[in-house]
Amino acid sequence: MDAHLLRTFVAVTRCGSFSRAADELGYTQSAVSQHIAALESDLGTPLLSRRPVQPTAAGRRLLEHAGPILVRLAAARAEITRMTQAPPDRLVVGVSPLAFVPEVVGANHVRVLPRVEVVTGVAQGTLDLGLVDGITAPSDPLNLPDVAPLAKAGVAERPLAVVLPADHPLAGRKHVKLADLADAQWIDAPESAIPLAQLRAASGTTGFRAALRYEGTHVPGLLEMATAGHGLALLPQTMVGGLPAVPVTRLVHRVERLTMPTQPGSGRSGVR
Structure with missing residues (x-):
């Protein structure tokens, strides 16, 4: 299954329109239509009804797989990039709204984001580090989306x-x-x-x-x-x-630090 076709399919279903998806992706509307037709041919079933534009039952099922697949692909690219390029001067940290633990990072760029965006941002490489929160029994890890093989460490329980x-x-x-x-x-x-x-x-x-x-x-x-x-x-x-x-x-508020798995020579200053 071609990732480019899958990305186009996700954009069309999100936009509810072939033309709006084309504008978002920078393609012509004809190219978007060809992508969807090729994906439907590959899978052997219609994925979208056209008037109105909405996913079929098979399309809805494909959407459930598409998000994790595309995040995994982006995570793989980000990890290889980190292995082969020098660390940037700027340390970008994503923080879910209740996860502020200022003493554990030396960031010079902080983004407050929804919890799932912190996880996917670290996986895709748009964030160098993430702090995400949730509730657990004492000492239990958070139940986070399995979007990539991230390194996780507890930093606070309250x-x-x-x-x-x-x-x-x-x-x-x-x-x-x-x-x-x-x-x-x-x-x-x-x-x-x-x-x-x-x-x-x-x-x-x-x-x-x-x-x-x-x-x-x-x-x-x-x-x-x-x-x-x-x-x-x-x-x-x-x-x-x-x-x-x-x-x-019997429950605590737990904050965990998320990073990509440590690679030789990829240590970042300012992260403890």
Whole structure:
């Protein structure tokens, strides 16, 4: 399967248009149509319906494979490039919003990114180093997307706390189990708090219904929404300050450092 054809297919499905995909890729619309036709011929089945442009059942299944395949190809290219070229003067570090650990890097360019973009950025070579966070049992590694053979190391583990209004029935409790909060209403803030999907996975329960969607990485705004009663939010206890919050037992907020596997002569200054 030709990676160029696969990349065109992904662009068409994302754009929902052959012409917009052509503009994005720098091809003619005729070339895009030829790429899709060649890919469909290779696989022996239609991948896109044309009016409107959307993936068929086979196309949707191919999309599930396409993302990891293209990331792996980019990761392979990035790793070979790192082996054969001198390290750049600039150290670019990608950080997920709750993963700031300033003492572990000597960066001169920091990008705050969604968690999955930190992982793929390190794999593809657009980031020299990544700091990514999540919740685990103490000393357990994070469950990260398997996009490339990355080197991973834990750099911090912090207590977690549920932020809530001062008059909430749980306010004043010494601690709480996460599973006991599955039926509560939560703020769905995937980039400025622990994502609800991680809460379900960590607690082994369903629930954690979202009362409000909060998009962005502005943590102070999220804290105000939670203390005003719009829903609960789970954050590292160090970020809560003096706001009403209840510590969570048996789970920690973990930060891991991600790099490409170390190659001879590829050490980077400023990374400890």
